[in-house]
Amino acid sequence: MTDVLTLISLLLVAASATAAVAARDPSRQALVLAVLGLALAVLFTVLQAPDVGLSQLAVGSALTPLLILLSVRKVRRRGRREDGGR
Amino acid sequence: MSRRLRMWVLATGGFGVAVLLVAAYVRLPRFGGGPHPYGERAVAAALSRHTANVISSVNFDLRAFDTLGEESILFGAVLGTVVLLRQTRDEREVPPAPARIAPAVRRYARIMLPLALLCGLYVIAHGQLSPGGGFQGGVVVATALHLLYIGADYRALEHIRPVGRYEVGDAVGEAAYVVVGVAGLLGGSAFLANVLPLGTFNTLASGGTVPLLNAAVGMEVACAVVVLLARFLDQAVEIEQGPTRKEGKQS
Numbered sequence: 001m002t003d004v005l006t007l008i009s010l011l012l013v014a015a016s017a018t019a020a021v022a023a024r025d026p027s028r029q030a031l032v033l034a035v036l037g038l039a040l041a042v043l044f045t046v047l048q049a050p051d052v053g054l055s056q057l058a059v060g061s062a063l064t065p066l067l068i069l070l071s072v073r074k075v076r077r078r079g080r081r082e083d084g085g086r
Numbered sequence: 087m088s089r090r091l092r093m094w095v096l097a098t099g100g101f102g103v104a105v106l107l108v109a110a111y112v113r114l115p116r117f118g119g120g121p122h123p124y125g126e127r128a129v130a131a132a133l134s135r136h137t138a139n140v141i142s143s144v145n146f147d148l149r150a151f152d153t154l155g156e157e158s159i160l161f162g163a164v165l166g167t168v169v170l171l172r173q174t175r176d177e178r179e180v181p182p183a184p185a186r187i188a189p190a191v192r193r194y195a196r197i198m199l200p201l202a203l204l205c206g207l208y209v210i211a212h213g214q215l216s217p218g219g220g221f222q223g224g225v226v227v228a229t230a231l232h233l234l235y236i237g238a239d240y241r242a243l244e245h246i247r248p249v250g251r252y253e254v255g256d257a258v259g260e261a262a263y264v265v266v267g268v269a270g271l272l273g274g275s276a277f278l279a280n281v282l283p284l285g286t287f288n289t290l291a292s293g294g295t296v297p298l299l300n301a302a303v304g305m306e307v308a309c310a311v312v313v314l315l316a317r318f319l320d321q322a323v324e325i326e327q328g329p330t331r332k333e334g335k336q337s
Contacts, residue, residue, distance in 0.1 A: 051141040054209065060315035061095035063311065066229070070315075070322040078327055 002046070009043040030068040037061030123239035136284040137293040138215045145219065146299040150278040153299070154263055157306055161260045162312045168253075171317040173325050182323045184239050195237020210304035212244050214293040220300045224307025232315060240323050249316045252309040259306025 016036040023029040037060025044053035087095075115122065131144035145153050173179065206226030207328030235243040270279035278295075285292035 051139075051219070051222070054218050054222040055225075058222050058229065062229045063225055063315075064231070066315065067318055070318040073322040074318075077322070 005046045006043075009039065009046050012039040013043050015039075026072045027069060030065040030072070033068065034061040034065040037064070133287075135280060135294060135296075136287045137296050138288045139213065139217065139219070141217070142219050142296055142300060143293070146214075146296045146303075147280050147293070150267070150295075150299060153303065154278070156265065157260060157263055157303055160307065160310050161256065164256065164314050167314055167317050171321050173320075175328065177325050178328055179324050180326050182240050184241065187237065187239070193238050195233045199230060199233040199237065202233065203227060206230055206308075210301065210308075212298065213292065213300040214296045214305070215288060215290070220303030220305075221224055221307050224304045225311055227304075227308040228311035228315065231312060235319070243319075247312060247316065249313060251310045252316070255305055255309035256313055259302050259304075259309060262302035262305070263299055266302065270295065282337050 013036065016032060016039045020029060022030040023032050024072050037056055040060060041053040041057040044050070044056055128144055129140050131148055132138075132140040135143060136146055137143035137147065192299065206223045206228075208223070209218035209226060210220055210223030213223065231247060232243065234246060245304040267278040270281050271277045274281035278299075280294040280296070282298070283295050291297065
C-alpha cells in the first residue's frame with residue numbers, strides 16, 4: 001500500500017516537474033511550480049517526513065510562485081511603459 | 087580554450103560527479119525500514135529532553151547552532167533584498183488605483199485569511215509537539231496576511247502591514263535566538279545549551295529552550311517573509327521607472 005502511494009507521488013512529481021520545464025510562459029510556469037510544490041509535499045508526507053512536507057508546501061507552492069509572479073508583473077510593466085505609455 | 091577542449095573538461099567533470107554519486111548511493115542504507123543509526127540516537131536524545139517532535143529537538147537542541155546559521159541566512163538574504171529593491175533616484179512611487187475584485191474572490195479571502203493565520207500560529211506554537219515549527223508556521227502566517235491583497239487591495243494590505251515594525255520584528259527574532267544561546271553559555275555549559283527545566287513530556291511548555299528558540303525563529307521568519315514580499319510588491323505595484331515629477335518629493 002505504502003509502495004503504491006510512493007510510486008504514485010513520485011510519478012506526480014516527475015510529471016509536474018517535466019511540465020514546469022516544458023512551460024515557456026513564466027507566469028504559467030509559476031502556477032505549474034506551485035503544483036510541483038504540492039506534489040513534492042505529498043511525496044515527503046508519504047515518505048514520513050511531514051516537517052519537510054510542510055516547509056515545501058509553504059515555500060514551494062505559495063512563496064516561490066508568488067515571488068515569480070510579482071517579478072513577472074514588474075518586468076511586463078516596465079516593458080509596456082517603454083512601448084509608449086500605459 | 088577552444089570549444090572542443092571546454093566540452094572535454096565539462097564531460098570529465100560530469101563523469102567524475104556521476105561516479106561519486108553512484109558510489110555514494112550504492113553504500114546508502116536500504117530504502118525505508120531497517121536499522122537507522124542516526125535516527126535511533128536522535129529519538130533517544132529527544133525523549134531524554136522531553137521533546138515530543140524529534141525533528142524540533144534536532145533543529146533547536148541537538149543542532150541548534152546549525153539553525154542559527156540557517157536563520158541568519160534568511161536574515162541576510164532579506165537584508166540584501168531590501169537594499170537591492172529600494173526606490174532609486176530615477177524611480178517614482180505611483181499609488182495604485184483600487185482594483186475591482188470578484189465577490190467570490192473577496193468572500194474566499196475573507197474566510198481563508200483568519201483560518202490560515204490561525205493555522206500558521208498553531209504550527210509555530212506546537213513546533214515542539216507536532217510536525218511543523220517556527221519556519222513552516224512563520225511562512226504560513228506571512229503569506230496568510232497577503233490574502234488581504236487578493237481580497238481587498240494594496241492600500242488595505244499596507245494598513246495592516248507597517249513594514250518598519252516588521253523589520254524590527256525580524257531583527258528582534260534573530261537577536262532573541264542569540265540571547266537564548268548566550269543564556270545557555272552563562273547559566274549552563276555551552277552556547278545554546280538546553281538549560282531550562284524540561285517540563286512534562288508532550289505539553290506546550292516541554293523541551294526546555296526548544297519552544298523559546300522555536301518562537302524566535304517563528305517571529306524572525308514571519309517578519310522576514312513579510313518584509314521580503316513588501317519589497318517585491320512595492321516594485322511590482324507602486325514603483326515606476328522615470329524621474330519624480332516634482333523635485334525634492336522623494337520618500
